[in-house]
Amino acid sequence: MSLAQMTVTAEPEATEQGKRWAGLGRATRLGLGILLPLVLAAGWELAVHLGWSNGRLVPPPSVVFATFVELWRAGELQRHIAVTTGRVAAGFAIGVIAGTFVGAIAGYSALVRRLIDPTMQALRSIPSIAWVPIFILWFGIFEASKITLIAVGVFFPVYLGVMGAIMSVDRKLVEVGRAFRLSPAAMMRRILLPAVLPHYVIAIRSGLGLGWMFVVAAELLGASEGLGFLLVDGQQLGKPAQIVAAIVAFAIIGKISDWIVVIATAPFLRWEDRARGAEA
Amino acid sequence: MLTIDRVGKVYPNGVRALDGVNIEVGPGEVVVVVGGSGCGKSTLLRAICGLDAPTQGRVVLDNVEITAPQEKIGIIFQEPRLLPWLTVADNVAFGIAHLPRAEREARVARVLERVGLADKAGVWPRELSGGQAQRVAIARALVPRPEVLLLDEPFSALDAFTRADLQEHVLALWSDLKPTLIMVTHDVDEAVVLADRIVVMRPRPGRIMTEIDADLPRPRDRQSAAFDFVKRRVLAALDRSLERNTVTDDGQTKTEAGAALWW
Numbered sequence: 001m002s003l004a005q006m007t008v009t010a011e012p013e014a015t016e017q018g019k020r021w022a023g024l025g026r027a028t029r030l031g032l033g034i035l036l037p038l039v040l041a042a043g044w045e046l047a048v049h050l051g052w053s054n055g056r057l058v059p060p061p062s063v064v065f066a067t068f069v070e071l072w073r074a075g076e077l078q079r080h081i082a083v084t085t086g087r088v089a090a091g092f093a094i095g096v097i098a099g100t101f102v103g104a105i106a107g108y109s110a111l112v113r114r115l116i117d118p119t120m121q122a123l124r125s126i127p128s129i130a131w132v133p134i135f136i137l138w139f140g141i142f143e144a145s146k147i148t149l150i151a152v153g154v155f156f157p158v159y160l161g162v163m164g165a166i167m168s169v170d171r172k173l174v175e176v177g178r179a180f181r182l183s184p185a186a187m188m189r190r191i192l193l194p195a196v197l198p199h200y201v202i203a204i205r206s207g208l209g210l211g212w213m214f215v216v217a218a219e220l221l222g223a224s225e226g227l228g229f230l231l232v233d234g235q236q237l238g239k240p241a242q243i244v245a246a247i248v249a250f251a252i253i254g255k256i257s258d259w260i261v262v263i264a265t266a267p268f269l270r271w272e273d274r275a276r277g278a279e280a
Numbered sequence: 281m282l283t284i285d286r287v288g289k290v291y292p293n294g295v296r297a298l299d300g301v302n303i304e305v306g307p308g309e310v311v312v313v314v315g316g317s318g319c320g321k322s323t324l325l326r327a328i329c330g331l332d333a334p335t336q337g338r339v340v341l342d343n344v345e346i347t348a349p350q351e352k353i354g355i356i357f358q359e360p361r362l363l364p365w366l367t368v369a370d371n372v373a374f375g376i377a378h379l380p381r382a383e384r385e386a387r388v389a390r391v392l393e394r395v396g397l398a399d400k401a402g403v404w405p406r407e408l409s410g411g412q413a414q415r416v417a418i419a420r421a422l423v424p425r426p427e428v429l430l431l432d433e434p435f436s437a438l439d440a441f442t443r444a445d446l447q448e449h450v451l452a453l454w455s456d457l458k459p460t461l462i463m464v465t466h467d468v469d470e471a472v473v474l475a476d477r478i479v480v481m482r483p484r485p486g487r488i489m490t491e492i493d494a495d496l497p498r499p500r501d502r503q504s505a506a507f508d509f510v511k512r513r514v515l516a517a518l519d520r521s522l523e524r525n526t527v528t529d530d531g532q533t534k535t536e537a538g539a540a541l542w543w
């Protein structure tokens with residue numbers, strides 16, 4: 001859950017700096033952000049070159065890069081990325097749909113909320129790994145158990161985000177819907193869901209982050225392909241460069257997937273009246 | 281014909297917000313409700329439009345008792361309450377989604393023209409000034425062509441110039457469709473400019489103290505003696521409603537000053 005909370009709270013905090021840095025161009029800001037990793041990487045590379053460390057357990061960037069390219073050339077990396085991304089996509093889709101549906105109903109109806117929310121909160125506090133054995137028993141060791149695990153991970157932040165947001169929709173806007181005699185379904189579609197959309201985007205981004213976390217858990221505990229498999233494989237064969245290459249691949253596709261969500265939802269949020277400027 | 285028949289309202293916390301309120305409002309009539317803060321004016325409007333049910337009595341429009349919001353009754357709140365995710369045009373069209381598209385667009389264009397916001401049809405609510413936003417809210421309430429339009433202190437957050445301008449807009453729109461208007465205000469000038477009849481309420485529990493005829497010819501001249509006369513009567517009644525007996529024969533100015541402090 002910690003990762004999800006980080007994503008959520010990191011957002012509004014950018015106001016002050018956002019203003020100050022707004023003058024700088026997009027490229028400059030990107031450059032500033034990438035400065036620290038570059039310096040660290042160059043430093044480590046230098047240390048290995050100068051013989052201060054043999055770099056066997058912590059391979060220098062050049063070796064990681066070479067491994068990355070090698071895996072890519074062989075088509076291995078693409079295959080593993082495709083498998084992992086497919087699992088996340090399937091689990092994410094299921095988790096988002098279920099989380100939205102259940103969260104919306106629980107946010108709308110106090111009765112449903114009293115009925116199911118305590119159970120949901122209890123289930124939510126179960127550590128992800130604890131589900132693995134029972135899911136393997138129920139769904140077998142192949143895709144179904146992994147996708148279920150990811151869906152569970154995505155479900156909770158989405159459920160919580162949607163429910164909380166719907167409960168906190170301004171009563172005054174709900175009254176506008178009542179004055180125009182909206183049915184419950186129309187109230188949901190025309191007032192509640194649009195009103196919660198900004199929170200919703202944050203919730204599904206948190207869900208996506210957890211999806212990537214849970215796919216690693218699933219793949220570490222038994223998979224024959226996928227980036228998680230690459231991690232385990234690298235450990236068993238003593239190839240730290242392969243492990244780091246897989247971690248880098250996780251970072252890249254995780255960021256890209258988050259970006260896709262942000263870009264895909266941006267057109268629906270143009271109306272937002274927010275203090276913070278555009279930030280990447 | 282709108283009949284408010286012995287309406288009473290006791291909130292769950294025990295507050296008696298309304299007690300035995302009777303008002304008859306004819307079609308096309310403009311009734312303005314004034315009264316001290318907390319004397320149940322908002323409660324009354326919410327009961328009339330069916331947002332909150334009264335605990336005693338009933339509200340009847342054209343022989344139908346009102347228990348839930350009706351197409352025939354529109355309401356404008358103190359704040360514009362525009363939906364921030366819809367453009368101005370879509371906000372105005374909110375209550376007529378069931379009409380065919382061409383009809384919808386024609387009506388929205390016409391009413392936006394009428395409130396002087398034709399050039400703002402495509403903008404987001406956040407880009408409007410307070411007065412413009414309230415004009416959009418008026419347009420939104422009018423576009424389904426309600427028989428009765430309720431306004432709860434619609435201009436109280438606006439400056440005097442904008443307020444006078446919006447009063448003109450309301451009068452112009454009213455003369456197009458002649459809906460029944462029931463409006464709550466804290467501004468005695470506004471009451472006398474708009475009303476055919478002014479209902480003065482008194483608090484604890486909220487009831488009607490008196491009704492004052494304001495049947496002056498339209499358009500109304502705020503400087504005329506007749507206007508001033510009605511205004512003084514309203515101010516005197518308000519003063520009495522607050523149970524502060526400052527009205528004496530020679531106390532006209534004193535009365536006005538006393539009430540003016542309250543408003």
Ligand SMILES: Nc1ncnc2c1ncn2[C@@H]1O[C@H](COP(=O)(O)OP(=O)(O)OP(=O)(O)O)[C@@H](O)[C@H]1O
Nearest residue numbers: 291292293295297316317318319320321322323324
């Ligand atoms: N939802 C509520 N629950 C309990 N009491 C309420 C509620 N709404 C209003 N009241 C009480 O009912 C009384 C009348 O309130 P109301 O809002 O109708 O007054 P008002 O005449 O509109 O006042 P104002 O001029 O300040 O808007 C007040 O004493 C208020 O405290």
Ligand SMILES: [Mg+2]
Nearest residue numbers: 321322323432
């Ligand atoms: Mg009020």
